[in-house]
Amino acid sequence: MQGNSGQARAGIDAQPEPMQIRRRFLVSDGWLASLFLAFLSSAGLYYVNIFPVIVDALMAGAGLSAEQAGKITFSNTIGAVIGAFCISWLIRYIPRWKLTAMALLCGSIAMDVLTIKLGNLELLIPLRLLHGILGGALVGLGFAVIARSGIAGRSYSMVLLVQYIGGAIGMLLLPPLVKQHGTYVPFYALICFSTITLFILPLIAEYPLPQAGEPTSRVAKAGSGYQRQLVPIAVTLIALFCFQLANMALFAFIFDLGKSFELSLDFISQTLFWANLIAISGAALAAVTGQRLPLAGPLLAALVITIVGLALFVFSNIRPVFILANVVTGMTWAFCVPYFLTMASRFDATGQMGAFGGFASKSGLACGPLLAGYFISGGGSYTQLVLIATAVLLLCLPAVAAATRLDPVPGQS
Numbered sequence: 001m002q003g004n005s006g007q008a009r010a011g012i013d014a015q016p017e018p019m020q021i022r023r024r025f026l027v028s029d030g031w032l033a034s035l036f037l038a039f040l041s042s043a044g045l046y047y048v049n050i051f052p053v054i055v056d057a058l059m060a061g062a063g064l065s066a067e068q069a070g071k072i073t074f075s076n077t078i079g080a081v082i083g084a085f086c087i088s089w090l091i092r093y094i095p096r097w098k099l100t101a102m103a104l105l106c107g108s109i110a111m112d113v114l115t116i117k118l119g120n121l122e123l124l125i126p127l128r129l130l131h132g133i134l135g136g137a138l139v140g141l142g143f144a145v146i147a148r149s150g151i152a153g154r155s156y157s158m159v160l161l162v163q164y165i166g167g168a169i170g171m172l173l174l175p176p177l178v179k180q181h182g183t184y185v186p187f188y189a190l191i192c193f194s195t196i197t198l199f200i201l202p203l204i205a206e207y208p209l210p211q212a213g214e215p216t217s218r219v220a221k222a223g224s225g226y227q228r229q230l231v232p233i234a235v236t237l238i239a240l241f242c243f244q245l246a247n248m249a250l251f252a253f254i255f256d257l258g259k260s261f262e263l264s265l266d267f268i269s270q271t272l273f274w275a276n277l278i279a280i281s282g283a284a285l286a287a288v289t290g291q292r293l294p295l296a297g298p299l300l301a302a303l304v305i306t307i308v309g310l311a312l313f314v315f316s317n318i319r320p321v322f323i324l325a326n327v328v329t330g331m332t333w334a335f336c337v338p339y340f341l342t343m344a345s346r347f348d349a350t351g352q353m354g355a356f357g358g359f360a361s362k363s364g365l366a367c368g369p370l371l372a373g374y375f376i377s378g379g380g381s382y383t384q385l386v387l388i389a390t391a392v393l394l395l396c397l398p399a400v401a402a403a404t405r406l407d408p409v410p411g412q413s
Contacts, residue, residue: 031158034151034287036204038158041142042166043105043197044083044135047076048248048365049167050186052272053174055369056255057183066256070373073252075125077366079132080139084359087140091352095209097141098201104138105198112191116184140358145207147345147354156338156345157287161280164334166193168276175269232402233347237360239399240340243306244364245371246392247333249385250313252369254326257382261316271323279330286338295403299339303400306332307393313386337361340399346406 047054051073058069094100111131115124146155170189177185250257258268289298309328316322344357375385 044138050170067377074370076128080136080362083133083136084140088355143358144351147351160283172273246389248368249372275326282331282334
């Protein structure tokens, strides 16, 4: 009896406990974890990747001017700025972040549904503002979770991979669907993306906040005082802001830019589709180099290439140049943003600076379309806009020095 009892107990002990079964399905590292985190951090931002489709749908389908379309997209992105800014201060006080993420996803879906059902252009600005607040908070929360995941370099790159693949699909499929089914087709795409993320959310590991007594500043741990951190932090966030502003100022109006150079809608749509697909290689390269190599050298090379690529849009009347400009800037955009976010995440272990990186990113994304819309509606040409955006990119170069501060000193472990 005792032997049978022992065997029975051994059989019971051998059975996985409910918590063990649960943890088996929760991924905490590896490429699958990075992919799930990327979906979490992209759901509130996906509208940015189909901004040209949204803007063109509002201008052509709803008869809005560039200024009006710019105001609506600005309300969406300035809402994201507000949401990202607020969540950045609250990160340290959100231990159960999954419940917060679920609420934000459901709220974003509700705003998209109302946008479609109400069909009132006058309500677009407040609806998209609220959608942006919820989405920005979700992205900031996701960036904070990535920052403390231990796989930040890879995960930020995967965010760009997910966004570019989703953007490429959107650029190819949505414009003809808008022609067939109306202005609000892009908002159905946003609902689908958020719904997929809701199903993925339970499969992501917990990634808890640091326990009391654990160091919260990684740079301070490496020997830098708090005051000395302020300069590289500020330089990194300003560079990220300027980088997003310059690129989005052109990207949001890329259809109209192409049309101003007498390019057809089909050619522009196909170009953006293939450029987005090729740009995935930039994010993939960042996923590999960001974890293994120092930051400064690759970042400098990518920034210089971005400046040259953006300047090429001046010659968009030459079709191969327009294609090359989109491909080059797409690749470097997908490469540089993960680097900037990785730099921000290295300043603390709670993820707060990673969330502030999301705030700086959203600020640039919001200001780019707004300023470009006012500039074009005020009589400015797209050639002038390209030159201004290229000049703004030059302000990103000091971030290379901040990256040098974060890179390990040769000879030190």
